[in-house]
Amino acid sequence: MLSSLRAKFIRGEEVKYISHLDLMQVCARAIRRAHIPIAYSQGFNPHPQMVFGLPMSVGVTSEAEYAEFDFSSPIEPDDFVERLNKELPAGLQIVEAKAKKSKGNIMALITTASYDILVSSTKKMGINNVNQKLDEFLSKPALIVKKEGKKGVRDVDIKPMIYRLKAEALKEEETGEEQEQCKCSNPVILEYMSKLSAIDTKKLSYEIDNMFCLSMLLSAGAAANLKPDLLVAAINETSDIEIKLVKVHRTGLFVGKEGRIIDPLDPAVL
Amino acid sequence: MPLKISDEILSSVEKPSRYIGNEWNSVHKNPNEMKIRFAFCFPDVYEVGMSHLGMKILYHLLNERNDTYCERVFAPWVDMESKMREHDIPLFALESHDPINTFDFVGFTLQYEMSYTNIINMLDLAGIPLRSSERTKEHPFVCAGGPCAYNPEPLADVVDFFMLGEGEEIITEIMDIYSEWKAEDSSREEFLNRIVSIEGVYIPQFYEVKYNPDGTVNGVVPKKDHYPDKIKKRIIKDLDQTYFPDKIIVPFTDIVHDRIMLELFRGCTRGCRFCQAGFIYRPVRERSHEKLLELAKKLEESTGYEEISLTSLSTSDYTRLAPLTEGLIKEMEEKRVNLSLPSLRIDSFSLDLMEKAQKVRKSGLTFAPEAGTQRLRDVINKGVTEEDLLNSVSIAFNGGWNGVKLYFMIGLPTETYEDIEGIADLANKVVSAYMGVPKEKRGKGLNVTVSTSSFVPKPFTPFQWEAQDTMNTLRDKQRFLKDKIKSRYITYNWHESEVSFMESVFARGDRKTCDVLIKAWEKGCKFDGWGEHFKFKTWMEAFDECNVDPDFYSNRKRSYDEVLPWDHIDVGVSKKFLIKESEKAHRGELTSNCRVDCSGCGATAFGGGICVE
Numbered sequence: 001m002l003s004s005l006r007a008k009f010i011r012g013e014e015v016k017y018i019s020h021l022d023l024m025q026v027c028a029r030a031i032r033r034a035h036i037p038i039a040y041s042q043g044f045n046p047h048p049q050m051v052f053g054l055p056m057s058v059g060v061t062s063e064a065e066y067a068e069f070d071f072s073s074p075i076e077p078d079d080f081v082e083r084l085n086k087e088l089p090a091g092l093q094i095v096e097a098k099a100k101k102s103k104g105n106i107m108a109l110i111t112t113a114s115y116d117i118l119v120s121s122t123k124k125m126g127i128n129n130v131n132q133k134l135d136e137f138l139s140k141p142a143l144i145v146k147k148e149g150k151k152g153v154r155d156v157d158i159k160p161m162i163y164r165l166k167a168e169a170l171k172e173e174e175t176g177e178e179q180e181q182c183k184c185s186n187p188v189i190l191e192y193m194s195k196l197s198a199i200d201t202k203k204l205s206y207e208i209d210n211m212f213c214l215s216m217l218l219s220a221g222a223a224a225n226l227k228p229d230l231l232v233a234a235i236n237e238t239s240d241i242e243i244k245l246v247k248v249h250r251t252g253l254f255v256g257k258e259g260r261i262i263d264p265l266d267p268a269v270l
Numbered sequence: 271m272p273l274k275i276s277d278e279i280l281s282s283v284e285k286p287s288r289y290i291g292n293e294w295n296s297v298h299k300n301p302n303e304m305k306i307r308f309a310f311c312f313p314d315v316y317e318v319g320m321s322h323l324g325m326k327i328l329y330h331l332l333n334e335r336n337d338t339y340c341e342r343v344f345a346p347w348v349d350m351e352s353k354m355r356e357h358d359i360p361l362f363a364l365e366s367h368d369p370i371n372t373f374d375f376v377g378f379t380l381q382y383e384m385s386y387t388n389i390i391n392m393l394d395l396a397g398i399p400l401r402s403s404e405r406t407k408e409h410p411f412v413c414a415g416g417p418c419a420y421n422p423e424p425l426a427d428v429v430d431f432f433m434l435g436e437g438e439e440i441i442t443e444i445m446d447i448y449s450e451w452k453a454e455d456s457s458r459e460e461f462l463n464r465i466v467s468i469e470g471v472y473i474p475q476f477y478e479v480k481y482n483p484d485g486t487v488n489g490v491v492p493k494k495d496h497y498p499d500k501i502k503k504r505i506i507k508d509l510d511q512t513y514f515p516d517k518i519i520v521p522f523t524d525i526v527h528d529r530i531m532l533e534l535f536r537g538c539t540r541g542c543r544f545c546q547a548g549f550i551y552r553p554v555r556e557r558s559h560e561k562l563l564e565l566a567k568k569l570e571e572s573t574g575y576e577e578i579s580l581t582s583l584s585t586s587d588y589t590r591l592a593p594l595t596e597g598l599i600k601e602m603e604e605k606r607v608n609l610s611l612p613s614l615r616i617d618s619f620s621l622d623l624m625e626k627a628q629k630v631r632k633s634g635l636t637f638a639p640e641a642g643t644q645r646l647r648d649v650i651n652k653g654v655t656e657e658d659l660l661n662s663v664s665i666a667f668n669g670g671w672n673g674v675k676l677y678f679m680i681g682l683p684t685e686t687y688e689d690i691e692g693i694a695d696l697a698n699k700v701v702s703a704y705m706g707v708p709k710e711k712r713g714k715g716l717n718v719t720v721s722t723s724s725f726v727p728k729p730f731t732p733f734q735w736e737a738q739d740t741m742n743t744l745r746d747k748q749r750f751l752k753d754k755i756k757s758r759y760i761t762y763n764w765h766e767s768e769v770s771f772m773e774s775v776f777a778r779g780d781r782k783t784c785d786v787l788i789k790a791w792e793k794g795c796k797f798d799g800w801g802e803h804f805k806f807k808t809w810m811e812a813f814d815e816c817n818v819d820p821d822f823y824s825n826r827k828r829s830y831d832e833v834l835p836w837d838h839i840d841v842g843v844s845k846k847f848l849i850k851e852s853e854k855a856h857r858g859e860l861t862s863n864c865r866v867d868c869s870g871c872g873a874t875a876f877g878g879g880i881c882v883e
């Protein structure tokens with residue numbers, strides 16, 4: 001009898017340039033080193049039975065990726081996490097794993113993703129001002145963008161795919177106390193900013209001082225997938241904010257169930 | 271990872287994972303606690319360099335030392351290089367991302383001549399003066415080793431010292447001396463003075479090259495009495511006793527050889543007369559199969575690799591092949607590790623082995639008859655007959671294979687158009703052999719590929735005195751062969767003769783060719799081994815501007831009494847033996863391999879391996 005589990009993992013700075021396919025290979029080899037009894041597919045060229053959530057673009061970091069593994073003999077989720085983490089390269093880390101009973105696979109279940117992205121505007125703007133402009137942007141009846149798909153470029157209305165979009169300041173002084181909710185508090189983003197200030201900023205094509213964070217919840221997955229870079233392109237085209245995308249960080253992936261979005265490790269969807 | 275190279279740059283180049291490091295089993299140390307920092311440079315891109323076994327060994331060997339931090343450096347691909355130049359980013363080491371111009375050593379491995387301009391380019395990117403004579407105490411020592419170092423002269427002005435032969439011992443001896451020298455704060459020359467007496471060390475600036483009026487070398491003379499007249503290569507006598515890492519780096523991205531490589535033995539017993547490796551690595555020394563099994567187990571544990579390959583010059587010659595492969599299959603089957611068996615001589619044993627070892631796609635088998643007629647195969651001492659080949663392919667076709675690759679060389683000494691026609695004939699006979707196998711037994715859709723490379727005469731081979739065919743002759747011969755191949759089952763590929771011509775110049779070049787290298791680089795040559803970057807016209811201009819005639823090196827037949835630019839290097843195999851072999855070649859006489867009979871090549875001097883077994 002096959003047992004399975006679903007695991008949540010972090011993809012950090014160190015491994016963000018590894019392609020989705022290469023990342024699977026990295027995991028497969030770590031699993032071998034950890035002597036985890038992974039199941040193999042049947043057939044001429046057996047490969048380890050694992051499924052990864054939403055494929056990620058090169059350069060994107062994440063604190064909430066999901067993968068599922070099938071085993072040839074049972075293994076305790078905690079045991080799995082501990083053993084695999086010892087064998088994973090810096091930047092890759094399993095946060096949590098839970099036994100999985102249902103048939104559905106993670107790749108098909110994901111409907112929504114949240115991101116914190118770093119952008120830099122061409123003109124210096126206060127965070128309230130940005131949020132005002134974003135509200136105007138979101139109140140347009142439709143947001144038509146050109147989207148490249150399998151059948152070539154086509155027009156798509158991305159408005160229904162944006163569930164939440166908010167700008168957050170990166171520094172204290174710009175917000176003031178009454179706007180505490182408008183300050184970015186994601187440690188990954190803040191650490192990236194501090195590292196960025198440490199390098200020779202003259203070599204960057206954008207202004208560090210004009211940077212802010214956009215926090216968003218977007219439609220994701222097989223049915224309708226909106227990537228942050230496309231949203232940024234739409235903002236540049238249809239609003240009077242002009243921004244350059246600096247970094248994309250995924251903060252969450254969610255499963256849609258009966259009109260709600262649920263954490264993939266919630267017992268209701270395991 | 272330190273954010274020393276901005277994401278803006280990394281995300282704008284092809285394959286950024288080439289530049290990030292941090293792979294599993296890579297070694298990270300605190301640079302401030304290290305006495306010696308060593309930049310191990312491979313003058314090609316990451317995927318090529320990371321596939322090289324020698325680098326893996328020496329990287330871990332150096333890092334075993336508590337006082338040394340060895341890091342890897344590869345040639346940045348052209349897109350990254352232009353970003354680096356634009357943003358003033360000096361060449362950096364993969365582990366720390368620190369610029370290498372502050373390191374103690376910058377060491378290059380010389381695997382092929384066409385990587386030489388990349389060495390110049392990497393030094394320039396690092397901000398290290400190109401010529402030894404221009405370096406001061408602020409700069410690292412630039413050293414080099416690897417198979418091409420046996421003729422070090424084309425890089426003599428660039429490299430401070432060469433390490434000849436197998437590196438495991440010599441590199442440690444040099445690091446020990448360096449560590450003492452560094453503590454004393456004495457001159458650069460003083461350090462070189464201390465290592466000059468280590469066997470295998472060659473310091474070009476300590477030698478003066480004298481030329482004859484006709485441009486040939488008159489002699490390579492030590493500038494001081496205590497510098498050795500001849501520099502003898504190093505070998506490891508007992509491979510079982512020598513260091514081999516039990517961890518190797520597992521890259522994040524696909525490299526050329528992305529698997530565990532087990533080195534069964536060094537050297538080759540066969541003595542094919544065109545093959546430099548067959549002479550420079552003498553004598554043959556094997557690892558025991560017990561040791562190899564032990565290594566395989568450790569490496570599998572530490573890497574998680576799903577494939578092991580056996581590497582050596584001629585794997586079938588390994589005397590313990592049967593127990594080794596049996597052991598490996600037994601050990602690795604349940605772990606789902608595949609065994610890949612490159613270039614085996616095809617007989618029923620090896621086919622049976624292949625069936626067992628790998629989930630074989632029954633398409634490609636390779637054979638290297640090298641020449642089209644028995645006469646020419648005798649000249650090059652390739653002990654393969656037509657009957658052997660046809661027997662092997664028949665066995666393979668009967669076993670369900672349907673694809674055969676045949677490798678040949680054109681331009682071999684004494685070659686005639688008859689020999690070239692022989693290539694087409696042989697390929698046709700392979701097609702007939704397939705047709706002779708009952709339909710239900712053979713695989714569907716025969717595909718025979720004939721590939722020809724152009725012969726490049728190499729130092730330390732019996733053919734080191736030979737003239738290479740001119741490019742026109744080579745092209746004529748390729749065209750001739752193309753016309754002779756008519757069967758629709760046969761595909762013909764050939765190598766561009768310009769590249770072979772350049773290889774031939776630098777394989778046998780003297781110190782005068784060093785200026786040409788630098789000139790060609792100044793004019794934009796790099797990545798010459800990559801077809802799309804090879805600029806033949808620019809190279810020819812560089813020769814012209816330096817007043818160096820490439821034909822002198824490539825297309826000129828030398829006499830036995832000429833002093834060759836590499837005569838001061840001693841690989842063990844004597845010049846007398848090479849002359850004897852050359853004469854036998856021209857008479858079409860065979861020389862038996864070391865296992866059958868010792869032919870007294872001179873390698874006994876090392877007191878190891880097959881010569882003393």
Ligand code: SF4
Nearest residue numbers: 864868869871874881
């Ligand atoms: S001395 Fe004899 S046995 Fe040793 S390598 Fe030479 S030919 Fe072979």
